Amino acid sequence: MATQTLPTPAVVADSADKLVRDLEGSATLPLWAQMAKLNPALPNPRCTPHVWRYDEVRPYLLRAGQVVSEKQAERRVLMLVNPGRNEAPYTTDTIYGGLQLVMPNETAAAHRHVAFAMRFIIEGNGGFTAVHGRRVQMNRGDVILTPRWNWHDHGKDGSGPMIWLDGLDLPQFRHFPVHFVEHFKDPRYPAEDIDTDASPIVFKWHKMQARLDAQAGDWASQRYTRNDGSEVSKTLGAAAERVTAGKSSPIRQETASSMYHVVSGSGRTIIYGPDNEEEKLTWKRNDTFCIPTWARFQHFADCADGAGGAGDVYLFRCDDVPMITSLGFYRTSEDDAEGLVSH
Template structure:
C-alpha cells in the first residue's frame, strides 16, 4: 500500500516533531505497516530438528540444576523473526523440557495455559492439583491456567518432552499471574492413570459431580491408545468407503473439552493428524499460527516457497497466513497446536484453500 510521503516542508517537519514530543504518531505515514492488505507476520516459518534439540537439552541436564527460581529446565524455540524472544510465534511458546533421573521440578501455578506432549520416553509424573499424571509416548498432558503443577522423574533415565503454552500472548496482553507452590510434588505416588482420567475419560459419559460447562477440560491426560485408535478408525472407514477423513488419506482428531465439545483450553487448540504414505494435503492459508511436531514417520512441509524434510520429533512453525501443506513420505503422524481458539473467539478466523496437491 502506498502511503503519504514526507514532503520537504519545514512546517510539516515541525509538526512531526511536535507529534513526537507529545507522544503522538500519525497514521498516514505508516498505514501499510499497521494495516497491511493481508497478515504479514514478523515470525517466519521455521524448523527445529529433534536431533539438535535433544542433545542440547541433555547438555543442559548436565550443567543446569532444576529447582525453585528457574523452575523448569525448558529450552524454548525462538522464532528467528521475533528478535530473539523465546517465542515460537507471537502467541505460542514451545519448548523442550528435560528432567534427569530422580529429579523434581517444583510446583507452581500461573494464568498461562500449558500442556506437555511426549514424543519419546516415559517415567515422569506431572502432578496437577495434587493428581499424579503419568507421561508416556504419544500422550497429551494438560495443566490449564491456575492449576498447581510439578514434575518428578521416578526412574534412572532422563526424559524429555515438549511444553506448549500461551506465554507470549499472555505477556503481550498483560494478563498473567504466577504463584509458587510446594518445593516437592504434593503426591509422590505413580499410578498408571490419573484420578481425573478415571473420573472423566469415558466416551460420552460425565460424572454427576461437577456438572456444567467448564472453561478448560477436566481431562488431564489424552492417552495415545485413544488417539491412535481414533485415527486408525478414520482411515479404516475411508477404506470401507465412508466419509470419515478430513481429506483423502488424511485422518485428524481434535482434543476437546468434554463439558463443551470445544477446545481443551481457552487459548490453545491441539490436534493430531495422520497421513497415509504418499498423501499430500491441500495447500492452504489460515489466520493464526500453528506449531507441529512430527510424531512418527518422514515427510515434507511445504511452507510458502520452501520445502523441508522432517522426521520424528522435528518441530515446525507455521505463522499466520503462510501457505502450507504436508506431504507424507511414509505413514506420517503429526501433533499440532495452535492459537485458533483466540482467533475464533474474537471472530478473526479466515482460511483459504489454495488448490489441491
C-alpha cells in the first residue's frame, strides 16, 4: 500500500512588526516602540510660551458682560488657552488661568471645590469676594486666595466692571480624577465684612511692592507666603518681581512652569533655545504671559523715557513650585546633577 505524503505547513516568518500587530486586543503595548517618547533626554512640555494681550481680550470680556447673564455663566471667564495644547484647562501644562468679569450689582453664585484658586485683581472698584463667611474688598494689585473646599462668591457694587486674573490647579485633575464642585442653595453664602488689610487670605500690593523696592539690585523677587512662612498652597505658589527700567533679570531655567501678569511697566521676555535661538515675547501693563517648564528665559524692562514712561517693571507670577518641589521634581540648570541623586 502506497504511503500518503502530507503537505508541509507553511512557515510564517515572525518579526517585530508582526508581534506589534498581534498584540492588538491584548491590552498591552511595547515599551520599546515608545521608549524615547516616555524617557526624553529633556523635559518636553506640550505648552509653549505665549502672551495674552489685555487690550485684545478685554473687549470680548465686556461683550460677555452684556450678552451672557450671571445665571448663564456661573463664572463669566475667558480662559487663557495655551496654543500648544489648544484646549482647556491648560494655560501651562499644570496651571489654569482665566480673566473673570463681574458687572455692577451682580453675584457670581456661591460654590466650593477641591481646586485651589488665587486671584490677582486687575481693574475696578467696589468688588468683593466672600470666602467661607468672611467678605473682603477687592483692590487693584491684591492677591486673594480661595483655599480648597471653602464656600465663596463674588460681587460688585458701584459702577464699571470688576476684572481679575484667576489662577487654579485645574490641570492636575486631568491626572487625579478627584475634583468635586458643590453649589450652595442660595446665590450668596452667609458672610460678614472683615478688615481686608488683616485677612490672612489677602496680600496687598503696596506691601509687596515695598518689599521688592527694599531689595537691592536691578532684579528683585519675593514669594507670597502665609504667616508661618509656608507657600500659599501645596500645589500653586506665587511671587512678585521687579526689574529696574532698562535692566534685566538673570537668565533662569527650571522645571517649574509659570504664568506672569504685568502689574506695571513694559518690556520683553526672551526665550533662549537649545542652539541659542531667541523667541521674544513683548508685553505691557495688564498683559499675561506664560513660561513652560525648562524654558530658558530672561526678562528685560524697557527704558524709562523721562516723561512718565515705562519705568520699573513689576510682575506677578503664579507658578507650580510648591507641587513640583514637594514631589521632588524641582531643579534648575544651575543644580549639580549628581547632587540630585536620591537615597
